[in-house]
Amino acid sequence: MKRRFNSIAPSTLGLALAAALPCLASSTAANAAPAAQNETSAPPADSRRYSARGRGDRRDKWIHRWAPVRNMWEFGIYGGVWFPSKHLELFGPTMSGSGSGNQRLNTVAPDVGLRAAYFPLRFLGVEIEGGVMPTQTRSSDVSATAWALRAHVIGQLGLWSVTPFILAGTGLVGMQSASPPRGIGNDQDVAIHFGAGVKVFINRWVMLRLDVRDVVSNRAGVGEGLTSSPEILLGLSFTLRPKKKKARPRDDDRDGDRIVDKDDFCIDVYGPPPRGCPQVCIDDNDGDGLDNTEDTCIDDPETRNGFEDGDGCPDEVPPELSEIAGIMEGIQFDTDKDNIKSTSKPNIDNAAAVMKKYPSIRVRVVGHTDSQGAYKHNIDLSQRRAASVKRAMVEQGVEDSRIETAGVGPDQPIDTNETADGRAKNRRIEFQILEGAASKTVKKRGKKPPKDELPVEPTPEPKPDPTPEPAADAAKPVDPVAP
Structure with missing residues (x-):
């Protein structure tokens, strides 16, 4: 018996440690996350130079x-x-x-x-x-x-x-x-x-x-x-002049966990790689990072596409949202200014109408420029142009809180800056779908009801035994012929 216990104990102890390590890591990550967020949530010291037009800004001169x-x-x-x-x-x-x-x-x-x-x-x-x-x-x-x-x-x-x-x-x-x-x-x-x-x-x-x-x-x-x-x-x-080093976009890691937002499953919560979410001990059948009690589809992983990413179900972006996601064609500005041309109004009105149709959607408007001119000037110009698009959509009835803006200047070209056609393509506005709440009109699969809603089977009543029990005083039969 002792030898058998010694042979089993190591494997049992190993399983226990393996089960406990994620929880210990979760506790450590939870303690480390606030400090990391405090270090990364503050804007850069020179961010004020890129914020408001003309506020101590000499780049236009x-x-x-x-x-x-x-x-x-x-x-x-x-x-x-x-x-x-x-x-x-x-x-x-x-x-x-x-x-x-x-x-x-x-x-x-x-x-x-x-x-x-x-x-x-x-x-x-x-x-x-x-x-x-x-x-x-x-x-x-x-x-x-x-x-x-x-x-x-x-x-x-x-x-x-x-x-x-x-x-x-x-x-x-x-x-x-x-x-x-x-x-x-x-x-x-x-x-x-x-x-x-x-x-x-x-x-x-x-x-x-x-x-x-x-x-x-x-x-x-x-x-x-x-x-x-x-x-x-x-x-x-x-x-x-030396070639400019491409700066890392300033808004690609909102929670400061060194995982870019496009690869981060929890973009607002600090977490370790590869998913960017806090390590917690949860029941997660499909491995999409959502506890089964919060997952509408416990056996089907969430599709991270910016649309209804909080419901835990696979889905596709509606065609209307696909039309406004990515490069927004037809949005043009006056040369070296943030004034939107009147010919761009139908495109902005259409984007605003789509956002009003899907009130759970949030977007980020990103401005881009070519490489002509000073780098800092282009960063500022791209931010002001993105803000102009947001302002136009808010005027059409879209809530201000649903639109973020960013400007990356010439840092993310999609074509060469050596030709006029390439520079024209690089001057653009992009819409990035951030997130959306689950829609109540969409039927989901595999929903697990909460524990307090599980059906309770009634306790069956005991059935009487058809064979009667003999009386205590009738243990022995009486012999009628006994003298």
Whole structure:
């Protein structure tokens, strides 16, 4: 007997522990859920920047829209004027009849070239340039071409679309011309340069730039010294900004359990994966997360489609709801505004009529934009457009509490943003069906009545035995012939 008990006890204990673990986990999850909800239910600290139109919001202003960003490239051309010093050491000595000396260049020369820059930080970058300055000698009108190769560091105040900057660097300044005495020969010197300027970012791709500089090089003559040759340059550059990281939609996890709402069976209650519902000890025949006492169809799991998801029965979304779920075709707005065009009124009226026909349905209106313009501006614009659609439906008699709004800007494109047709598809309004209460007019299957409504069988009355019991004093028969 003892050996038999020892062989059975481990398996019995294992079953008991297996049955108790879900309840222990339920208790732990219940204690952890409020803390997690407190941590995740509060809106982000910067959410006020995305809420109301114009409330401390500067995104609509061009001056802030195209400010420099980190890891940005600039490629451009420039043109301007160069004022070569008459004391440049690049001049070679002449052996003409007038004696030895230096031939000077014209005091003004055109200056053209190419440049490329990289900014690992929005306020600091490096740049290289190469340019030519065609000119001629003043005395003999002999052609001469000056050239420059240089590199410098740029520090800029990258807070606005108009960006002031300073720069300093070094490089080579050279000269190519006919040999003396007719020309001034070929020469090159090390030079340093410094200056300041301003950039104007027209849009995401194009920038204008103005530079004022001084180029300092060796001075001609026996004694040591320096001389300066100023420059004024106007440039056109093309900017390459890093690709924007797609932000996670802000409203896809309402209960903060790290399970997105579309996969969460309990979108308003904190719960562990994979279902997102609290672990509780319940009787659930069909495994849809509803206790049998609350499940209208205890043997058929609920279809999670946003329609009557609380009744525990499989169902299909009515055709009218299918028409308004997803992308709402025909809802259009004025360019870069949240004003709904009059041609969109029939579509909004139809959606409002469907919601009034199914009063248990709640929806989320989500606004989307293309990627043109500043990211923050597009987030705000998509939110305002979703709010405009909600406002129009409320005016048609739909309860305000039945409609949520969200704006995700360019974060969820359905087509490319490189073409006009693709951008037009990405600018859209979507309706997401959230939930609906069970309809009383729909007949359900497999309903389990509450325990207090179960029929009670009557207790049967005892039936009499047809055979009579003998009397106590008649235990022995009487013999009539006994004496």
